[in-house]
Amino acid sequence: MWSRLRFDIGWSDLAYGAWRCLVPPDRDSAERSLEATWSPEGFGIACHSVRTGFDLVLRSLDLPPDSEILFSALNIEGMLKVVGRLGFTAVPVDVDAEQVAPRLEALERAITPRSRVLVVAHLLGARLDLDPVIAVARRHGLFLIEDCAQAFRGPGFIGHPQADVSMFSFGPLKTSTALGGALLTVRDAGLRARIKALQAEYPVQSRRDYAKRLARFVGLKLAMTRPGMALVHRYFTLRGLEFDTTVGDAVRNVARLGNAKRLRKRPSAPMLALLERRLRTFSPARLAARTAAGERLRAALGQSLTVPGAACPNRTHWVFTVLVEDPAAAMVWLRAAGFDASNMPRIRAVDPPPGRPDLAPVTARHLLKHLLVLPCYAAMPPRALAREAEVVKRIAGRLEPAATTPAVPAVGLQPGGA
Known part of the structure; x- marks a missing residue:
């Protein structure tokens, strides 16, 4: 079975991380070196996670207590929790389906x-x-x-020059992962100093915790190989266990940062060292191969399904998504054909604040309801991508298209049949 994803980290990287847990560098030196590698101009700040950095930024801005934080209407629960814990109000800005970008009229x-x-x-x-x-x-x-957690494409781009802050994630599922860590680009020197002073009060993640994370991902990486996935899926089926929930929880439990105490940490020396290694050894060819796989699958699908973000010119296909009427049924069919399709359970549509129903993110909710993630990465050969596209097209062709919003078409789907 082709797994829903591949962790973008090699065995040599995992071995390097383990070695640095045993023989750690000086933490302060590792932090300075990483931040200089990221931004020779001195704009970089290394954090435990993007959510840690986001929390630091909001706390350092000294905002009024009734402040509203506007969000692209699709985001992860953890970012919204940061806003809520600080007493601010999250406000959605609905997106379009073509680029999954904020609609300017919705922003206004x-x-x-x-x-x-x-x-x-x-x-x-x-x-x-x-x-x-x-x-x-x-x-x-x-x-x-600028939240670039899903959009890292190499150390040459550290954020839009006119963004006040750009945030990049290197968590478990991200491009060039270090199994944690984030880098912020903060262009204002005064804000940068306040963030660093606040972060200096945080405890440092223990080497033991990071070593346990590395060990767990060795097992997860083995399980996500093609033969490993087949065995794992068969085991769950025979035991009557919920495969999708359990696998998703296994990854999220490694990365969880559920409360302020867990959030407010500094990255350990081994994490900093591994993240710098990932930056220095970044392979544009690997990213190009992943992008090419996504474009190949997109072309093979033709017009049979809607691909969110297809109109965006700068695609790298961190994940490949399509819209279907019934994602749960589609997962059953695709897994039976050897493709571990899934949804994106950590993403949610931001709800409007009380008294502002006009801001309901209609398009974002529709996308989330019908979103399906297809396996698509550089390790999949063209014949596998072509077969996956044929399976998806057969699924899409079984029934007439389902009812949908005017701007976001979805494809009808029901389980059963040959």
Whole structure:
């Protein structure tokens, strides 16, 4: 079975991380070296996670207590929890289906005198054209945070030069993962100093915790190989266990940062060292191969399904998603054919605040309801991608298209039949 994803980390990287747990570098030196590698101009800040960095930024801005934080309407639960814990209000800005980008008219409607910060997420491995959003943000005096957690494409790009803060994740599922860690690009020297002073008060993640994370991912990496996935899936089927939930929880439990105490840590010396190694050994050819696989699958699907973000010119296919009427049924069919399709359980549509139902993110909710992740990565040969596309097209062709919103078509699907 082709797994839903491959962890973007090699055995030599895992071995290096383990060695650094046993023989750690000086932590402060490792931090300075990593930040200089990221930004020779001195804009970089290394953090335990993007959520850690986001929390640091918001706390360092000294915002009024009734502040509103505007979000691209699709984001992860953890980011919204950061806002809620600080007493601020999250406000959604609905997206379009073509690029999964904030709609400018929705952004203008969302802005009030209490709006202070705009968080724009580059989703699914694509990089948006931020210039129109930046123009609106500057006109209204919004602090712009660029969430690049899903959009790392090599150390040559550290964020839009007009973004106030750009955040990059190297968590377990991300490109060039170090199984944790994040890098922030903060261009204002005063804000950068406040963030660093605040972070200096945090405890350091223990080497023991990071070593346990490395060990767990050795097992997960083995399980995500093609023969490993077949065995794992068969085991869960025979035992009557819920495969999708258990596998998803296994990955998320490695990466969980459920409360402020877990969030507010500094990265350990081994994590810093491994992350710098990942930057220095980054392979543009690997990213190009993943991008090519995504474009190959997209071309093979033709017009049979809607591919969110297909209109975005800067795609790297961190994940490959399509829209179907019944994702759960599609997963059953695709897994029977040897493709471990899944959904994106950590992503949610941001709810509007009380009294503002006009901001309901209709398109974001529709995308989330019908989103299906297809296996697609460089290790899959062209024949496997072609066969996957044929399976998906057969599924899509069984029934007439289902009812959908005018802007976001979805494909009808029912289980059963040959």
